[in-house]
Amino acid sequence: MTAMQEREEIAAKLLAFIRNSFLAGDPQGELTGDTPLLALGILNSLNTATLIAYTQEEFGVKVPLHDVSPENFKSVDSLSSMVHERRSTADA
Amino acid sequence: MDFDPSPEQRQRAASIRTAAGGLPRPERGTPAGRDLWEAAGKIGVTGLCLPADCGGGGLGALDTALALEAFRAGGADTGHSFGIAAHLLACGTVLAEHAHEPVRAELLRGLAAGTTIAANAMTEDEAGSDLSRLATTAVADGDSYVLNGVKSFVSNGPLADVVVTYAVTSPEAGYLGLSVFAVRTGSPGFRAGPALDKAGLAGCAAARVEFAGCRVPRSHLIGSEGQGSAIFQGSMAWERACLPAIYLGAMQEQLDQCLAHCRQRRQFGRRIGDFQAVAHRLATMRRRLESSRLLLYRACWLIDRDSPGAGEAVALAKVAVTEAAIANGVDAARLSGAQGYLAGAGVGSHLQDAVPLHIFSGTTDIQQEIIARGMGL
Ligand SMILES: Cc1cc2nc3c(=O)[nH]c(=O)nc-3n(C[C@H](O)[C@H](O)[C@H](O)COP(=O)(O)OP(=O)(O)OC[C@H]3O[C@@H](n4cnc5c(N)ncnc54)[C@H](O)[C@@H]3O)c2cc1C
Numbered sequence: 001m002t003a004m005q006e007r008e009e010i011a012a013k014l015l016a017f018i019r020n021s022f023l024a025g026d027p028q029g030e031l032t033g034d035t036p037l038l039a040l041g042i043l044n045s046l047n048t049a050t051l052i053a054y055t056q057e058e059f060g061v062k063v064p065l066h067d068v069s070p071e072n073f074k075s076v077d078s079l080s081s082m083v084h085e086r087r088s089t090a091d092a
Numbered sequence: 093m094d095f096d097p098s099p100e101q102r103q104r105a106a107s108i109r110t111a112a113g114g115l116p117r118p119e120r121g122t123p124a125g126r127d128l129w130e131a132a133g134k135i136g137v138t139g140l141c142l143p144a145d146c147g148g149g150g151l152g153a154l155d156t157a158l159a160l161e162a163f164r165a166g167g168a169d170t171g172h173s174f175g176i177a178a179h180l181l182a183c184g185t186v187l188a189e190h191a192h193e194p195v196r197a198e199l200l201r202g203l204a205a206g207t208t209i210a211a212n213a214m215t216e217d218e219a220g221s222d223l224s225r226l227a228t229t230a231v232a233d234g235d236s237y238v239l240n241g242v243k244s245f246v247s248n249g250p251l252a253d254v255v256v257t258y259a260v261t262s263p264e265a266g267y268l269g270l271s272v273f274a275v276r277t278g279s280p281g282f283r284a285g286p287a288l289d290k291a292g293l294a295g296c297a298a299a300r301v302e303f304a305g306c307r308v309p310r311s312h313l314i315g316s317e318g319q320g321s322a323i324f325q326g327s328m329a330w331e332r333a334c335l336p337a338i339y340l341g342a343m344q345e346q347l348d349q350c351l352a353h354c355r356q357r358r359q360f361g362r363r364i365g366d367f368q369a370v371a372h373r374l375a376t377m378r379r380r381l382e383s384s385r386l387l388l389y390r391a392c393w394l395i396d397r398d399s400p401g402a403g404e405a406v407a408l409a410k411v412a413v414t415e416a417a418i419a420n421g422v423d424a425a426r427l428s429g430a431q432g433y434l435a436g437a438g439v440g441s442h443l444q445d446a447v448p449l450h451i452f453s454g455t456t457d458i459q460q461e462i463i464a465r466g467m468g469l
Contacts, residue, residue, distance in 0.1 A: 021465075038266035044224045045267055046458070049325065049403065050465050056400055065315075068322035070265035 003084070010059065011080040017054055018076065022047050033077040038070055048073065055079070061086040095386075101155060105162035111135040112166030120436070123251070123287065123297035124172035126209075133206020137163050138176055141330070142184045146200035153330060153392035156180070157337035161385075164341030170445040171295020173338040178247045178296070179203065181331040183210035183256045190315040190323055191274060199254055199274060211252035213243035213275075213301055214324060221458050223258075223321065224267040228303060230259035235310050237261075237273060239281070239303035247452075249284045249299030252277055257303070258320050270320030274312045281306030292444030332453045333391045333406045336413035339446060340388065343381045343420050346442050350374060350427050357429075364427075373423050380416035387412045404466035407459035410449075414456055417446035 001009075011033055019026040022042055037043045043051065051073075052063050061083055072082040097105065115131050118124045132138050141156040142148025151159065164173045184203050187196055187210075202208025219225035228241025239259055246255065255275045262269035275282060281304045287297040315323050354365035354374060364370050391409040394402040421443030425432055432439035450456045 038268055039264055041224055041266055043267055044222060045321065045325075046461060046465075048267060048321070049462070053400070053403070053466070065319065065322045065326065068268065068319075070262060070268040070318050073268055074265075 003088075006087075007080050007084045010083050011076050013058060014055075014076045014079055014083075017058075018042065018051070021050060021054075031076070033080075034075045037075055037079075038073060043073055051079075055083060059083050059087060061090065097158060101158055104155070105158050108135060108137065108159050109162040109166035112137075112163045112168040115168060117167070117169045118172060118295045121294045124169060124175065124295050126251070128172060129176075129206040129209055129251075131206075132163075132168075132172070132176055133204070138179065138206035139184075139204025141180060141188075141334075142200050142204045143188050146188070146197055147204035148184075148188075148200065153333055153395040154389060156330075157334040157388060157392045160334060161337040161341040161344075164338040165344045166341075167345070168341075169295035170338060170342050170441075171293040173295075173341070174293050174335070174445075175209075175248050175296035177335040177338055178212060178331070179210045181334050182212035182327050183254070185330045186212075186256050186272065186314060186323055186327045187274060189326070190272075190319070192311060192313075195274060195311055202253070208253045209248055209251050211246045211248040211255045211301075212327070213246045213249075213255050213257045215243060215245045216241065217244045221455055223270070223324070226258065226260055226270060228257070228259040229263075230261050230271060230273060230308070232261075232310075233307075236307045237271075237310065237313065239273065239275065239306040239308060241303050243301045243303075245288070245298055246284070246301045247296050247298045249301050250287045250297045252284070255282075255301060256314070258324060259303075261317050261320075265318060268318060268321050270324070271317045272314045272320040272323050273308050274314055275303070275306065275308050276312075279306050279308060292441065292446075292448060294441075328453060329395060329402060329406055332410045332459075333388065333395055333402075335453060336384075336410055336417075336449065337388060339413050339417040339449065340381065340385050342442060342445070343377075343417055346420060346424050346439075347374070347377055347381060350377065350424050354427060370427065373427060377420045377423050380420055384409065384412035384416040404463055407454075407462040407466075410453065411456055411459045411463070414446075414449040417449055418443065421446050 019031055056063055072078055136149055139148035140159050141151045144150035160177055187199050203210055216227055230237040230239045257273050257275045258270050260269050261271040283302045285300040287299055354370055355363055357364045387409040391405040394405045425439050428439045
């Protein structure tokens with residue numbers, strides 16, 4: 001699998017998780033990779049903790065304090081890039 | 093699996109318990125003053141989990157919980173124990189792990205000694221459980237930040253020397269746009285209001301706290317900009333896990349008192365403890381205490397191992413201690429009869445001190461939500 005495919009697979013899983021867990025399934029299909037999760041308030045304290053727990057378990061990466069930043073959690077795209085990067089460094 | 097405290101843990105708990113018994117208590121209905129804080133500092137309680145190089149005990153979460161339980165069980169006032177726990181767990185852990193030198197060492201030495209009192213300021217009128225509603229702002233200006241806003245419920249607020257304060261630095265980043273500052277209470281623009289008239293925990297005064305153009309040096313930013321939420325969650329894991337240990341100590345004291353009363357009080361020509369209804373009530377009180385104690389020890393043990401399951405374990409433990417302390421408080425009132433209903437008997441204050449367990453450090457509903465989400469719901 002290429003790096004691009006891997007990132008897309010991570011993003012698809014994250015999108016599905018956020019739709020089902022925080023957006024009641026997102027019936028209008030509004031969530032996309034660049035939807036601003038923080039600015040729209042989709043990530044509040046409970047949802048952020050839930051998303052971190054899911055990310056750690058599903059992708060086998062640790063999300064230490066310095067990674068819990070607005071840059072990484074801005075959107076599904078930025079979060080997928082972070083997860084992909086952490087997995088690549090863990091594999092190397 | 094080993095459920096027994098080590099000889100070292102036993103010895104530490106025993107000496108704290110004995111020392112706590114010798115401490116004066118605040119007058120009924122009044123907060124502990126500086127003399128009591130310094131006395132607690134002398135026996136090491138105000139620095140339990142703070143780094144040893146700053147005069148602290150360097151203890152992990154489980155050892156800290158055991159020590160706080162012993163402090164309260166030895167006879168320390170619940171409100172004062174609560175204030176010390178908030179100072180240590182919501183403030184000391186934050187400064188120890190994230191503040192920059194030399195501010196870190198300077199403040200921590202005072203915190204450990206009990207000569208510098210710390211308070212934690214997150215909650216606002218419109219931001220309780222939902223921290224993304226925070227309105228207090230911090231704007232960088234030259235070598236400082238300028239803080240504006242009001243915090244609505246700050247334990248230790250009227251007495252504090254330093255307030256660990258959360259403020260919005262990047263509004264567009266929502267919940268992750270918070271930063272945290274160590275604000276010295278002598279700073280211009282800082283004002284702590286009068287002590288709030290609370291229903292319990294009288295030994296710990298709380299206040300509203302106001303920042304009106306309050307200038308804080310950049311060196312007092314804790315961690316970096318935008319890390320406030322993550323730092324807060326780390327401190328809450330410690331506070332949620334270890335602070336309820338003081339209620340284990342309080343429940344133990346209460347159970348011992350109830351047992352003594354039920355052995356001595358006679359009705360219908362018998363000790364009331366001989367009635368099965370009374371004996372079973374005491375058995376239930378003991379079961380609630382011991383089962384919540386085990387959950388709390390396990391949660392602390394998981395924190396010490398940096399386990400991914402710690403968050404849920406902490407939530408389970410906090411809910412269990414909350415329900416146990418309140419139910420035991422009601423049962424103690426029933427067992428004590430009319431004499432126990434008198435204000436000076438202390439039975440009612442156990443209950444009044446226990447009720448806010450449902451609210452502080454994340455409400456019971458929020459803990460239930462964490463547990464439910466942990467099961468994939
Ligand atoms: C004794 C005491 C000491 C305190 N000390 C401090 C301190 O030192 N520093 C500080 O910053 N704060 C402190 N607090 C404040 C405390 O952190 C807040 O009270 C707490 O976070 C709850 O916020 P709230 O009171 O605004 O209640 P709200 O958040 O308004 O909650 C009201 C009710 O709604 C429920 N609720 C809210 N959201 C949800 C949800 N998503 N799901 C289900 N139910 C929900 C709650 O469980 C609760 O029952 C203290 C409080 C007490 C009682």
